[in-house]
Amino acid sequence: MNASDLLYVLALQHIPNLGDSTAKKLIRRLGSAEAVIKEKPQNLLKIDGIGKTRLNEFRSGDHLKAADEELKFIEDNKINTHYFQEEDYPEKLKHCFDGPVLLFSRGNINLANKRIISVVGTRQVTAHGLAFCEKFIEEISPLDPVIVSGLAYGVDIAAQKAALQHNLQTIGCLAHGLNQVYPKVHKKYVKPIEENGGFFTDFWSTDKFDRNNFLKRNRIIAGLSEATIVIESAEKGGSLVTADIANSYNREVFAVPGRPTDAYSRGCNNLIKSQNAHLLSSAADLLYMLNWELDAKVQPVQKMLFVELEGDEKSIYNFLKDRGKAQLDSIALNCNFPTFKTAGILLNLELKGVIRPLPGKLFELI
CATH class of the missing domain: 3.40.50.450 (Rossmann fold)
Structure with a gap:
């Protein structure tokens, strides 16, 4: 991003109470931060989420002045900038609706193909x-x-x-x-x-x-x-x-x-x-x-031997032994326990190393 484009992104970021999700919506709608800053007030009012209060904040001439001063700090201190529409913006953060329009960094960050x-x-x-x-x-x-x-x-x-x-x-x-x-x-x-x-x-x-x-x-x-x-x-x-x-x-x-x-x-x-x-x-x-690949130095979870189970725990254990995997609600229904009680029993079984949770509120024996 060149200095001119960055200046307008900073000016947009400086507008109070705008919010990153709204700012990104405006940029996508109008094409650039510069276009947003220069857009006619009557046109901005037609965009959902831009009311008269926010419009008044857009009109202030202080945003470009403040942006120019911050741009000098960025350049003088060799700060890296990451714009949400550019490749060097963190990939996972791109999928967050309220992720920053502009992110600043310093150091030797490399997130490519990294866990x-x-x-x-x-x-x-x-x-x-x-x-x-x-x-x-x-x-x-x-x-x-x-x-x-x-x-x-x-x-x-x-x-x-x-x-x-x-x-x-x-x-x-x-x-x-x-x-x-x-x-x-x-x-x-x-x-x-x-x-x-x-x-x-x-x-x-x-x-x-x-x-x-x-x-x-x-x-x-x-x-x-x-x-x-x-x-x-x-x-x-x-x-x-x-x-x-x-x-x-x-x-x-x-x-x-x-x-x-x-x-x-x-x-x-x-x-x-x-x-x-x-x-x-x-x-x-x-x-x-x-589902990350296990290394030889990292041993998988092992089932604990000779664990003593109480009556209710045995009921859930036997149910999962027959069923394989089951959701919380299904376990509660089939074992005839209230859901809140079932959740507590499952937690105890997890602590004892007997079961493990899976995505989607599923549980299985270890």
């Missing part, structure tokens, strides 16, 4: 969560995946550090412009990440840092990858928002289970219980669900 997963979780990661995260990255390293996260405290930086330790490409998605690093203590990781990966953001250098930016940032984390993994989370947290966004994009979501009494496992347990995430006990679970 990409996002790893997120609480900032208050426990020793157990940290150990699982490091082990998980080690187990999948033979497949050379790209590890995406948010450079935040806790799970995010643990995943990215583990990726660096195993020479895996890692990408930090930022909730601010590329002129700063948050948290500042993680500035020491910027250079090694840029040497083997880099950073993505759709925020400008002039954007004020705001905690609400994290919610907008999370859609990029979810949209870049084939699957999102939640290592640990309280009942509420940003990683659960990322999981929800990933589900809305029809991407796979995985969560690491924990004890019901553990505060930072409750979010993960709830995701699994509500069928909004697959249970993740090891890298083999991820590889199985994504």
Whole structure:
């Protein structure tokens, strides 16, 4: 994209309350960002989603001026730009209705023919969560995946550090412009990440840092990858928002289970219980669900021997043994259990390593 075209894309991006989905619709309708900026007001009003309030925001002459200043920052700092209609725009993000019109990057990012997963979780990661995260990255390293996260405290930086330790490409998605690093203590990781990966953001250098930016940032984390993994989370947290966004994009979501009494496992347990995430006990679970080729270093899930099953668990076990695979509703109906009770029993069987979930709310014995 030449500087002139980029200037108009930036001007369109600068219009407040426009939204990426609406901006992309306008560009597709009129042919270019320049055509949108120069379109007559009466014609813009004919387009669905453009009311008088938005039209007034279009009329401001500040957008091109602000765009020119940001363009100078981009050129002076050798920032890479990725336009949603160009080839270098991340492929999986192209399929997200609210993906950024324009994405900024820095580093040595190469996503061509790469397996990409996002790893997120609480900032208050426990020793157990940290150990699982490091082990998980080690187990999948033979497949050379790209590890995406948010450079935040806790799970995010643990995943990215583990990726660096195993020479895996890692990408930090930022909730601010590329002129700063948050948290500042993680500035020491910027250079090694840029040497083997880099950073993505759709925020400008002039954007004020705001905690609400994290919610907008999370859609990029979810949209870049084939699957999102939640290592640990309280009942509420940003990683659960990322999981929800990933589900809305029809991407796979995985969560690491924990004890019901553990505060930072409750979010993960709830995701699994509500069928909004697959249970993740090891890298083999991820590889199985994504149909990725197993490496000799990564062993498939093994059925646990000598597992003691309770009465209700035996009923479901015997049903699946005869049926092979079955959906949640079918299991509940045939075993004569309420659906909510069936979901709880299935979760216990998953934790015992007896069954595994499949896409479409199917379950089968291991």
